[in-house]
Amino acid sequence: MKSTGGACSAALSTLSTWAVDSERLRHVRIIITESDCELSATYSSHKDDPKTS
Numbered sequence: 549m550k551s552t553g554g555a556c557s558a559a560l561s562t563l564s565t566w567a568v569d570s571e572r573l574r575h576v577r578i579i580i581t582e583s584d585c586e587l588s589a590t591y592s593s594h595k596d597d598p599k600t601s
Contacts, residue, residue, distance in 0.1 A: 563589040 560578065566589070567573040573591040580587050 559587050563587060567591045 563578050564576060567576065570591075572593050575592050575595050575597070576589055577592075578587060578589045
């Protein structure tokens with residue numbers, strides 16, 4: 549798998565801070581799929597929200 553550090557850092561930064569100002573969405577789960585090198589994130593109000601599992 550080949551990736552560029554700058555693009556990956558920018559993507560992680562965007563996903564991890566997207567809802568930083570939200571009082572309702574306090575938790576983020578960032579997932580990477582190795583097969584296609586894709587990042588995705590789910591945001592929730594509770595750490596153990598079943599929708600993010």
